[in-house]
Amino acid sequence: MPTLTDSPRNVMEALRGDRSRRPRTDVTSAPGLRAMLEDGIFDFWTSAPATPVIVRASSLCNANASTDIALSNHARLRGVLINQLVRLFSVGATITSAFDDAFRAWRLEVNGGELYEYAQRLDGDDLARLATDVTSHYVTLSRALGTIPAQFQPRSAVRASVMLSGGTILLRDVIDLMVGTTLGQVANVALFDVTTSPLGAGAERSMRYHALVQTLRSGVVPLRTSVFSSATGEMWTLDVDAELLRRSVVDVLETIRAMVQHT
DSSP: OOEEOSOOSOHHHHHHOOGGGOOBOOOSHHHHHHHHHHHHHHHHOOSOOSSOEEEOGGGGSOOOOOSOHHHHHHHHHHHHHHHHHHHHHHTTOOOSOHHHHHHHHHHHHOSOSHHHHHHHHOOHHHHHHHHHHHHHHHHHHHHHHOOOOGGGOOEEEEEEEEEEGGGTEEEEEEEEEEESOSOSSBOOOEEEEEESSOOOTTHHHHHHHHHHHHHHHHSSOOSEEEEEETTTOOEEEEEOOHHHHHHHHHHHHHHHHHHHHTO
C-alpha cells in the first residue's frame, strides 16, 4: 500500500497511475465490510440514541481546535472557497479572479449560517487578506491539477451517506473531486481531497474513510485515494486494498464507540 509524499508535477497522472498495473474491479468486498461494521457496533451498542450518530471524515481526525474564532472562521471560509474553485476547475470554467469567482459562486449557494455572517462582517482589509490567501492556495492547486480531461469523467463535491445499525448511525462524506468510473473490468475510480492546511496525522485516516464510504455507497472498491495540501503542495496517495479498508473499519468503530460514550 504505497504512499507517495512528493509534490507531483501533475495530480491527474498520480491519480490515474499505470493502467497496466490496475487490479481487477472488486465488487465483492462491500458486503463483508458492512458486516464487519454492523458486528463491531453490536458488540458495544447498548441502546439507540435519541438522534442518529453522524460520522464524517473530520470525526476521525484529531484536529487542534483554534481558540481564536476569527482565525478559525478565516481558515474555514478559505477552505470553502478553494472547494468552490475545485468545482469550477473540474468543469473547465475559465477562472479570471480566483477569489472573486469563488466568492461569487459560494454566495449564490448560501443565505445564512455562521460563515455567511462572518463574511458579512469582513471589512475591506479583511477581504483583501482573504483574497490574497485564497489566490495563493489556488495557484498552488491549479499548477498541480493541470488540465482535467473530460474522458476522466470528473465529478466534484460528490456526497455520500451510508446508514448503519438501522439508521441510528450515519456515515457521511463529501469527495472534493472524483475521476473514473465504477464500470469496467479493472479498478478505475480515484478520490481526491483538498485541504488548505498542511498534511497531518489525521490525513491518512481521512483518506481511508473516503475509500471505505465510497466502497459501501457504490459497492465497488476505488483504485486509490489521495489528499492534496494547497498550503504546501504536498500530496499523499494510497492504493486501496483489503488491508486499507479493514483499517478504516477499525478507525470508524473506534470513532463511533468514542462518540457513543460521550452522548
